[in-house]
Amino acid sequence: MVRGEGPEARCGRCDIGRVLVTGATGGIGAAVVGVLHQRGYDVLALGRDAGWLAELQRTLARTHAVVADLARPETLQAAVGGIDRLDGLVHCAGVAEVADVAETPSSMWQETFTVNVAGAAELTRMLLPALRAAQGRIVFINAAPGLHAVPRWSAYAASKAALRELADSLREEEARHGVRVTTIYPGGTATELLRKVRAQFGLPYDPAACIRPETIAGLVVTALELPEDAHLTELSVRPAPRAE
Template sequence: SDGGRGAGHGGTATDTRVTTLPLDLGAPRRLEAALAAAGLPDRLDGLVYAAGVAHLDRVVDTETEEWIEHLSVNLVSAAELTRLLLPALRAARGQIVYVNSTAGLRANPGWGAYAASKWGLRALADSVRAEEPDIRVTSFFPGRTATEMQRRVRAQEGGAYDPAEFASPESMARSILAALETPRDAEITELVVRPKN
């Protein structure tokens, strides 16, 4: 991840056009103005919400500001971008992929704020899927991936970072693309991809 900055991606499998938007996801109230300035089209084939922050700490040691940051970046900004982009996604009968985490499936000690935000993201995806029958919604749950975020997580855990121990970002991206390219008569609602090691 990018420490609170994120990118929304829109494009189609046929024209492979992808638009990346640098947004401050730690400030969800500013997203509407940022999207207006971006001049997005009236139709969007897809949105990939791929952003997150993770600060590890026990619940008893997690300060309010850390909770707010986790929830703002990992959940509230996803909900706000969804709300703002739904008209364009409806117009194209598009698809949303929320990049979650296996922490959104199982909470572990020291991961309280992160896991809570990711469980919330899963609930958001399920709600959007139920409310928007013409939009396909996928929750993507990647396991540990060789990224800068994983490097920071390993440092917080007091361990060494060896990218060979984790799945590659390319493997995760291909998995997301597979969900996006699924024929329209089917929907991948949840996809879990873990490192083979």
């Protein structure tokens, strides 16, 4: 068991200790890393920006940089091949280009599906033996567009629909190994991704009207720490309505 030691090392479930988080350099992923660190987990922070991750590793105890590019799934083995036990895998990495189908080149479809689906699938495949060894939890950050069509956002919405199918199949397959799979479907969350997307749609972006990334991170912790008698399969969360 590799859970951090010391007075701050206290997790809701005593048998959850080491969690790998993708998208660790982004809004939601960084919040997940921060909350897990506060709760005493040993965190493997996966991302592309080696300098950013090295600084994270230097400043947060029990946090380890895993440099990898999900757009190149064939390189993932070298990054995570040595991990033999893992209590949680949280998929936060994602890309979300905005374009009409008429303006979406094949390269954009390929990058979106590789990062959002195939990279996540390959990383999961690599880590399944370690997750099975710990009867671990897998959390996918999906999106509201994974549940319905969005004009001008077809590649993103299609990739999230595919991610939903991946998670649903995986949940059935891994049940016999005691591995639990949760999908979280957030609405607008205050991150750089949403700011950029809203600008591309010509829509206003008010972070105060969005979900805070830390709130999503809290839901991830809920999924990871749920008691043994329950399996949180799906969770949808939207920005709260504001009284006029």
